[in-house]
Amino acid sequence: xxxxxxxxxxxxxxxxxxxxxYWRVDEELYDEGKLQRQLLELRQSFELGDIGQEExxxxxxxxxxxxxxxxxxKLEQEENEGEVEDxxxxxx
Amino acid sequence: MSExxxxxxxxxxxxxxxxxxxxxxxxxxxxxxxxxxxxDMAAVVSDSAEEYYDPVGKNAMCHQNVISAVxxxxxxxxxxFGVICKSMDALNxxxxxxxxxxxxNLERLHNKMEVGLKLFWxxxxxxxxxGESNEEVVALKNKIVELGPxxxxxxxxxxxxxxxxxxxxxRLYYIENIYRGLQKEAVESRLNDIVGERMVLNAAFLVDxxxxxxFDLAVNRFYDIYGRTLEFKYTGPWPPYNFIDVKVD
Numbered sequence: 344x345x346x347x348x349x350x351x352x353x354x355x356x357x358x359x360x361x362x363x364x365y366w367r368v369d370e371e372l373y374d375e376g377k378l379q380r381q382l383l384e385l386r387q388s389f390e391l392g393d394i395g396q397e398e399x400x401x402x403x404x405x406x407x408x409x410x411x412x413x414x415x416x417k418l419e420q421e422e423n424e425g426e427v428e429d430x431x432x433x434x435x
Numbered sequence: 436m437s438e439x440x441x442x443x444x445x446x447x448x449x450x451x452x453x454x455x456x457x458x459x460x461x462x463x464x465x466x467x468x469x470x471x472x473x474x475d476m477a478a479v480v481s482d483s484a485e486e487y488y489d490p491v492g493k494n495a496m497c498h499q500n501v502i503s504a505v506x507x508x509x510x511x512x513x514x515x516f517g518v519i520c521k522s523m524d525a526l527n528x529x530x531x532x533x534x535x536x537x538x539x540n541l542e543r544l545h546n547k548m549e550v551g552l553k554l555f556w557x558x559x560x561x562x563x564x565x566g567e568s569n570e571e572v573v574a575l576k577n578k579i580v581e582l583g584p585x586x587x588x589x590x591x592x593x594x595x596x597x598x599x600x601x602x603x604x605x606r607l608y609y610i611e612n613i614y615r616g617l618q619k620e621a622v623e624s625r626l627n628d629i630v631g632e633r634m635v636l637n638a639a640f641l642v643d644x645x646x647x648x649x650f651d652l653a654v655n656r657f658y659d660i661y662g663r664t665l666e667f668k669y670t671g672p673w674p675p676y677n678f679i680d681v682k683v684d
Binding site: 386403407411 | 630631
């Protein structure tokens with residue numbers, strides 16, 4: 344049915360596609376598990392001599408910044424979920 | 436967490452009396468590392484004003500150094516990097532909850548040590564054993580060069596898939612020959628995930644301390660056979676991260 348909607352409304356359809364791409368890329372970039380793994384691969388490449396000190400440090404800085412963002416988002420999400428649950432409790 | 440109310444966790448040990456491990460904890464300045472007790476078990480901790488430590492080399496090394504210092508005197512159940520209890524109350528509650536599991540693991544791991552073996556293809560052997568392992572792969576590579584990256588895009592995907600398959604088959608060969616051989620000399624063993632294309636094997640072994648030399652000799656025997664084509668990274672003794680079943684998050 345999603346395909347049908349895209350064809351019926353080209354503009355909204357394209358927006359949906361771009362949004363999907365954005366979120367997929369975003370999730371990929373800020374997935375904590377993947378970032379930890381990339382950090383491990385980076386360290387390994389450095390220790391095997393495949394990359395130099397400078398490349399290692401730049402890569403580490405980038406991945407650590409993404410990990411911080413991922414963590415902040417996770418905390419925000421947990422807080423929001425907590426608030427929703429609290430609201431639910433109040434209404435009972 | 437602006438005050439130092441948090442307790443950064445390193446490991447658990449069997450100990451009746453309080454101990455100062457030294458001022459070797461993470462953060463600005465070197466934090467005192469000490470023990471917090473529950474019955475005949477203790478957690479090794481340092482005070483922390485932070486809720487989170489970046490998993491950078493410096494912090495990870497600090498975590499490992501503390502555990503190594505403790506391991507010189509005690510058998511340990513290690514805690515993974517970055518676990519912080521919010522308060523002393525939370526830590527005491529945790530100690531009470533995990534006491535049986537920690538003591539069971541300490542008993543099981545008594546007089547045993549973990550060692551790690553990572554094997555990598557050298558750059559040359561990776562090309563020989565994987566990258567140019569058969570005529571079809573070489574022909575496919577030549578075709579891609581001929582077509583260029585745009586037109587040869589689909590062939591590049593095909594080549595990637597084929598190389599992946601060849602590498603996995605070769606890895607299985609080394610698992611059968613090296614890992615299975617070493618497994619016989621160990622109390623327990625574990626195959627971990629492959630990290631990066633050049634990695635052949637990523638294994639951890641739990642070895643009796645009394646059998647350490649025998650295990651070293653077994654690794655050396657395989658090094659004599661495969662040392663020209665594979666890089667051996669044989670490390671330890673490590674805290675038994677791969678062989679404990681106590682989960683602390």
